[in-house]
Amino acid sequence: MRFYHRLASPRHFYQIAGQWIPWLGAISLILLAWGLYEGLLVAPTDYQQGESYRIIFIHVPAAWMSMFIYLIMAIAGAINLVWRMKMAEVVLVSSAPIGAVFAFLALVTGSLWGKPMWGTWWVWDARLTSELFLLFLYLGIIALHGAIEDKRTAGRAVSILALVGVINLPIIHFSVEWWNTLHQGSTVSVMGGSKMDSRMLRPLLIMSFAFKFYYGMILFMRARNEVLDRERNTSWVRQIAEGKAS
């Protein structure tokens, strides 16, 4: 509980996050190198899709991240609305551009995979459309936050938007079951076991953990900047600016 309270204070968050960043980066880099090695060199060729399926090791982790980050933002939004916690607002605002990048990456890599396999860059099917909507939600949150001058008002507004938009997450997840889609169903399942060769599944999971740690690092970097900006008139930030502290 004490740790939680310390993280809730911007000054302590700034210090603790600063200590974590190099570790998160190192773990992410090791996992990325391992995942790329397994995915590009160890995993066998797919009997149906040939080598093109290797896009999966970017596409699926990126798509998972786009949903995971949104979930974090919605939770942060709820915490901010209920407890008016400054740091929850910081987490929400700092996460939005990262989530947008992963949603964009999932869409473009999906397109690059769809062209050789389906013969088209894009179809308006339920999975693709709901993921595109997720990207628009991210962009909407970024734009809304930028449009409101007062930081606290902006924070509450994006909290509400993030919370309302969370309805899109189950739609994305179940889209391949609810509608007749061109997009394939889930190959990886937590409960029902996975329909995938373990040499393919392993790099997929390693890459998705690598992306999680990468998100953690970038989130902390962005959140630290956000804290510096918001606390610019405090003595501890002034000391950092004058090079007397780090």
Add this chain to the structure above:
Amino acid sequence: MSEFLHMGGYAFYVWTSYGLAFVLMLALFVSPMIEKKRLIAGIARKLRRERREK
């Protein structure tokens, strides 16, 4: 090696995907570093101005 780069004829699709991931993730890393420098320089500039005015 060239067979590996060839990706069974899907080189363009596979390497564009990996290349884009690399560029975007690098941009995610570099942009907050630049932003931090900009922020700290801005705060330091304001402090110097305040001190001169006193």
